[in-house]
Amino acid sequence: MARRPRTSDGRYQSAECRVPSARCSNLLRRAGAKRLMDDTGTIIAFWVLAAITVGAALGVVAVRNLIHAVVFLILSFVGVAGLYITLSADFVAVTQILIYAGAVSVLILFAIVLTPRGDRGNQETFLRLPALLLALLVAFTLGYVAIDTNWAISDRKGFEETASVIGEALLDKYVLPFEIASVLLLVAMLGAIVLVRPEATMEETGE
Amino acid sequence: MSVDLEHYLIVGAVLFSIGLYLALAKRNFVGVLMGIELMFNAVNLTFVAFSRFVESPNPLDGHVFVVFVITVAAAEAATALALAVLLYRVRDTIDVDRIDLLKW
Numbered sequence: 427m428a429r430r431p432r433t434s435d436g437r438y439q440s441a442e443c444r445v446p447s448a449r450c451s452n453l454l455r456r457a458g459a460k461r462l463m464d465d466t467g468t469i470i471a472f473w474v475l476a477a478i479t480v481g482a483a484l485g486v487v488a489v490r491n492l493i494h495a496v497v498f499l500i501l502s503f504v505g506v507a508g509l510y511i512t513l514s515a516d517f518v519a520v521t522q523i524l525i526y527a528g529a530v531s532v533l534i535l536f537a538i539v540l541t542p543r544g545d546r547g548n549q550e551t552f553l554r555l556p557a558l559l560l561a562l563l564v565a566f567t568l569g570y571v572a573i574d575t576n577w578a579i580s581d582r583k584g585f586e587e588t589a590s591v592i593g594e595a596l597l598d599k600y601v602l603p604f605e606i607a608s609v610l611l612l613v614a615m616l617g618a619i620v621l622v623r624p625e626a627t628m629e630e631t632g633e
Numbered sequence: 634m635s636v637d638l639e640h641y642l643i644v645g646a647v648l649f650s651i652g653l654y655l656a657l658a659k660r661n662f663v664g665v666l667m668g669i670e671l672m673f674n675a676v677n678l679t680f681v682a683f684s685r686f687v688e689s690p691n692p693l694d695g696h697v698f699v700v701f702v703i704t705v706a707a708a709e710a711a712t713a714l715a716l717a718v719l720l721y722r723v724r725d726t727i728d729v730d731r732i733d734l735l736k737w
Contacts, residue, residue, distance in 0.1 A: 464635035472636045476644045483651040483671055492661060499667050502648075506674050509644070512636070513685040518677070518699050525703050530670060530710045537663050537714040541721040544728070550658040551730050557657035561650040568646035572639050579638060580688035591693045592700065600697055607704045614708035618715035 471512050479505030492546050496534050503527045514584030517592055641682035649675035662717050662727040666710065673706040 482505060485498035503526040510519035538546070550557075585591075596604045648671060655668025677699045684695025721727050 469636055472640065476640070480644065480647050480651070483648055486667055486671070487651060487655060492663060495664065495667065499670070502671065503674065506648075506678055509641070509678060510681055513641070513681050515681045515685070515696055515699075518681055518696050521700065521703055522674075522677075525707055526670070526674065529707060533710050533714050534663060534667060534670075537666075537717045540718045541663075541727050544721055544726060545661060547661070548664055549660045551660045554658045557654050560657065561654035564653055565646050565650035568649065569643050572642035572646060577638055577686070578688040579686055580692075582692065584685070585693065588693055588696055592696050595691075595693065595697045596700070600701075603701060607701060610708050611704065614712050618711045621712075621715040621719050 468512055471508070475505050475508040475512065478502075479509065490548050492538055492548050493535075495548050496531060496538065499534070500527050500531045503531070515588060516585075517589040638682055638686040641686075642679060645675045645679040645682065648672075648678065660728055660730055662720065662729055662732075663714075665729060666713050666717070669713075670706065670710065673702060677702055 479502050482498045482502035486495045486502065489495050489498060503522065507519045507522040507527065510516075510522060538544075652668045652671030652673075652675060655671060656665050657668075659665050659668065680695045680699045680702070684692050717727055720732065724732065726732070
């Protein structure tokens with residue numbers, strides 16, 4: 427705890443400010459003048475959305491019916507989209523609603539209704555206790571690292587709008603990953619169709 | 634009182650752990666997939682939080698990375714759920730305890 431120097435208003439100093447410099451003192455002055463995200467609306471929105479997200483995720487674990495678990499999962503996805511909005515990530519928030527709350531949830535529901543004689547329960551296997559221990563260990567480790575690290579905090583305001591910058595980056599700096607992603611989506615789509623087409627199962631079951 | 638990077642990182646850590654527990658402990662194959670989707674969400678939330686708060690010359694690169702993660706997650710979901718349906722047709726169950734072909 428003692429190795430985390432703080433500025434006068436309690437923020438942690440950013441990493442480059444451990445050595446004094448003109449830029450550093452400028453950063454510290456700006457950090458002292460304006461704190462990030464301290465208006466009441468943002469704080470309330472964050473706590474409500476965080477409670478919805480984590481509570482719905484716990485609901486996915488606790489609820490005994492698989493369909494209800496999917497409904498809680500959708501609620502958790504929507505909560506994460508709200509958290510994106512508090513982070514001024516408008517494009518990612520809309521993408522989250524469209525793809526996760528829309529497409530992925532429907533895919534999961536389809537997988538449930540296409541397996542009608544499967545178990546609709548949401549029980550755990552015998553690995554419940556080791557999994558719980560490992561999950562708690564991971565949560566404490568990640569939380570400890572998150573709190574204990576001196577992140578190089580910037581005092582930049584929220585983004586004005588992100589879609590055009592993301593679009594330019596996708597077609598300029600990240601054009602190769604962008605094209606590979608389209609090939610990946612094509613391969614995944616073809617793979618899904620080939621896997622579930624009826625002839626494939628006739629061969630499998632007829633052996 | 635204000636909302637800082639650490640708050641978002643801790644929400645991400647808790648969400649990731651819940652997803653990890655689901656993926657490891659659930660008996661139903663679809664439950665395992667739901668856990669994996671939750672873990673993707675936690676990682677994306679962490680990316681966006683770092684993109685918002687941390688000093689960087691190109692802060693929106695984090696958002697671009699999130700878009701790619703969502704793409705790969707969608708591809709993964711489609712393929713894995715097709716596998717679940719195929720498994721159900723062949724073995725008549727999606728209980729991961731009873732899918733033990735490789736066990737001797």
